[in-house]
Amino acid sequence: SLPLLKMGLSLLGKLGSSSAFSIIYVYTAEQFPTKLRNSAMGLCSTLARVGAMVAPLITELEDIYLPLPLLLMGGSAVLAGMLVILLPETKGKPLPQTLQEAIDIRHATCNSS
Numbered sequence: 001s002l003p004l005l006k007m008g009l010s011l012l013g014k015l016g017s018s019s020a021f022s023i024i025y026v027y028t029a030e031q032f033p034t035k036l037r038n039s040a041m042g043l044c045s046t047l048a049r050v051g052a053m054v055a056p057l058i059t060e061l062e063d064i065y066l067p068l069p070l071l072l073m074g075g076s077a078v079l080a081g082m083l084v085i086l087l088p089e090t091k092g093k094p095l096p097q098t099l100q101e102a103i104d105i106r107h108a109t110c111n112s113s
Contacts (some may be wrong), residue, residue: 009070016077021048023084033102042099 024044032040061068088105096102 006070009074013070013073013077016081017073020077020080027087028097029104033096033099036099
């Protein structure tokens with residue numbers, strides 16, 4: 001039923017998850033101090049790969065409720081897109097070199113909101 005809607009929502013979910021993945025890579029590199037940057041990127045990459053391994057199993061949720069896989073993937077993409085708004089602006093700012101500088105970025109963002 002409604003194959004075009006199903007395909008459209010699937011493509012929208014794919015677009016959102018791909019966009020969120022790219023944004024996470026950029027922000028991870030900018031948010032973590034130099035000493036932790038490689039480890040943080042590795043952790044984020046590992047978690048993304050685990051998600052990619054689990055993603056094919058989501059289609060099995062159709063047995064519980066037919067649109068559940070679409071709702072789960074689309075909802076997570078929309079949620080990730082909205083959460084990006086909470087990240088601090090880093091354009092034109094130097095990257096943090098120490099953990100304290102990274103903490104200060106977060107505090108400055110929380111205090112300005």
